[in-house]
Amino acid sequence: MNTPGKLALLGLTVTLACVTSACADTTGATGSSGAAGNAAQAKVAFLMPDIASTRYELADHPLFEAKVKQLCSGCSVIYANANADASQQQQQANSALAQGAKVIVLDPVDSTAAATIVNTAHAQGAAVIAYDRPIPTMPPDYYISFDNEKIGAKIAQSLVDHLKQTGAQGGILEVNGSPTDAAAGLIKKGIHSALDTSGIRLLAEYDTPDWQPAKAQEWVSGQITRFGGQISGVVAANDGTGGGAIAAFKAAGVVPVPPVTGNDAELAAAQRIVSGDQYNTISKPIKIVAEAAADVAIQFAQGKKPAGKTTLFNTPTQLFDPTVVTTGNLKQALVSSNELKAGAICTPQYAAACARAGIA
Secondary structure: OOOOOOOOOEEEEEEEEOOOOOOOOOEEEEOOOEEOEEEEHHHEEEEEEEOOOOOOHHHHHHHHHHHHHHHOOOOOEEEEEOOOOHHHHHHHHHHHOOOOEEEEEEEEOOOOOOOHHHHHHHHOOOEEEOOOOOOOOOOOOOEEEOOOHHHHHHHHHHHHHHHHHHHOEEEEEEOOOOOOOOOHHHHHHHHHHHOOOOOOOOEEEEEEEHHHHHHHHHHHHHHHHHHHEEEEEEEEEOOOHHHHHHHHHOOOOOOOOOEEOOOOOOOOHHHHHHHHHOOEEEOOOOHHHHHHHHHHHHHHHHHOOOOOOOOEEOOOEEEOOOEEEEOOHHHHHHHOOOOOHHHOOOOOOHHHHHHHHHOO
């Protein structure tokens, strides 16, 4: 997933002292162009796409930076968030390269436009790691993510099973992610793999510009007017769009809110799940992908070319398996795993709901 705020998002360079075993003074090929560089003092850019999803500021960035420090304390991290502006992200990439970044870890605002960043980086001897979202049109050096197609399939199948078990009548709304995000396209493909064979009617679907919860809310509001009580559930591609859908039902006075899916296991989503407002989310511990990306980035900085576990979009790829979370397994999947703290979820407003869910 979301509480978009007006944040001053600045590129941050943190300079650190080197762990010899992880960052020996190595001069060798870096990225697909094979430029030389000093791995002991390498600069790594970590460029995130937006603030609509709170995860980037609260989790991805600090976890990635901490792992880089652990692996190579003499290396530097250049951080920037593009706030859903592809042109700004291009400028941030150019700035990172001008500062000497030899590896760019990129979660693209626009997966097609990001091809320019890959081309520019390669021309300057820098490697590019696509993070969370792939770059299909111009293969980077590596792609690392949770399996987005599985995410879509799992949240949709979970909802379909629930609707069939409860005997719900009617159809489903589908709220997809950004049309410029290739990962959203994979999630959408996964959703359809479950819905298209379910026998449940798909009432309408929508690609949400920039994953904006307000846009999702606006669209769902229109569908409530159009379909009314025919809506038995909503497959939303992440917690932000799911939260927007839930807000639309509440604003329309719909009680109870039909089951709504999500993805990202944001704190607000966990609270909505325990209170019964949201049906599911996806646990994909950001620590896993952030640390794996840091490890791969340092390998590239050392002139190595790490092999992927598989290949996607002609790119060496490492994908991790996501987990569906509902009230039934929330404690185990999110709290016992330390992904979220029980105290953070179970504020006074949610204390009774947490007790019912066995979380308190």
